[in-house]
Amino acid sequence: MNNGRIWCVVKPTVGLPLFLGGVAVISLTVHAAVMTHTTWMADFWQGNKPRRADVQQPATNLAQTDQPFVVNVMPVSGMPADSAAFVVTITPRGGQPQSVTMLQRPGAPPRAAEAAPTQ
Amino acid sequence: MDDLDDPNRVWPTGLTIKESEALHKHVIDGSRVFFVIAVFAHMLAYIYSPWLK
Helix, strand or coil, rough: CCCCCHHHHHHHHHHHHHHHHHHHHHHHHHHHHHHCCEEECHHHHCCCCCCCCCCCCCEEECCCCCCCEEEEEEEEEECCCCCCCEEEEEEECCCCCEEEEECCCCCCCCCEEEEEEEE | CCCCCCCECCCCEEEHHHHHHHHHHHHHHHHHHHHHHHHHHHHHHHHCCCCCC
């Protein structure tokens, strides 16, 4: 048996708790990370489907073709009934597209939630 | 168990090679059982939870 003689040099009273404890610690660490660093796990405990901000297609192209940029407005589905969200993407001709998420809540003016360049 | 002055005993632990291999067989068997249960549990988690979807 491979490594069967290990217990001649490693005390079983030390090696076995170390081995079993190591497995337990690694397992608990990985599972705790999954529990605390994901959104879908909390949703799953609550019996909900995972939150997904699906951008509806097709996007609306607002720019004229002779402009040096293209503007796309994409509504985000899955929002609460009294709210709306849009992803506005501005793509300069030959440049990097820049996206801004616009949030519309009742009684509040529209505001940009985040601006993130998209690749 | 053999006597403590058994010349087959290996130190520092004092187990014989036979005893060590017998113990190691239990460790390996336990690991296999753990592995099978873990694979089964991960299959259930994959099927019934949003994990990896």
